[in-house]
Amino acid sequence: MPLYTVTTRKSLPDQKREELANLIMNVHCGLTGAPETFVNVMYWENAPLNSGIAINVLGTVRKGRTPDMNQTLQNEMAAKISDLLLLSAGEIEMSLFEMPAQWIMEGGEVLPEPGEEAFCEWLQKGHAE
């Protein structure tokens, strides 16, 4: 968590997948302060999308951030994706779905709430990057 599900009509070249996965990680972590360790990106391809849409990005993120932060995250990520893939803003669908951190287990531990990573002993000891 977060898990970003990227859905496209056609298969993206491997290089673009890697660049996009890194872009998503960098934007997410840069804005939220979340550790990079658990940023997942999954590509669903050959999918039908709404008319005029080239890519749909659905981010499943930990609940607890402000609506302003989530909006900024969506806006900035969509802008950077637009630059990377040479798409117009109207060709990108971007949304977030919030999930309580306490319902997720990764690295054998329950995830900390957003903003509490620094107080999370197991994360600081072995998982923080």
Added chain:
Amino acid sequence: MKVIRVMCSIQEGAIGKTNIKRLEATIPKIYHKHFGAGYKLVFMWLTIPYGQAWLAGKRSTASSIQLPVEDGLPSDRRHPFMAEVCAHWQEITGCNKDEIILASTDFSHYEEFQQVMLQRFPANKQKVVMLKMLMGFGKGWLKKGYLNNSITL
């Protein structure tokens, strides 16, 4: 009997049929031990082709499991269940603790998430996509003996 769809996303070739069958036998026992016998777990395995999953900017080898529980289940009941599922998953598959992501959300939240996933597709194509996915799972079952499909539509 309440039917629970367990969605498991796994890397292509990472878990063989024998271990999938062991997981399908073991996890319901854990579920029943923690929450009672009134649940039937139906496993749906989504295979992620090579290069289509990334973790921390690198190719991912992790599996993710969506295994919902009753709404409002307190953490002191939810977390021991989750820990036991993760431990058995590691034991059976031989993966390390960083290669399993378990989401045990409330049922209602899980259903909401499935709807959001479906809404990625145009309204007039959602039924077609659902049908295609279900047929894919059926074909996968005929071929491998368990419900499986690829995330590439």
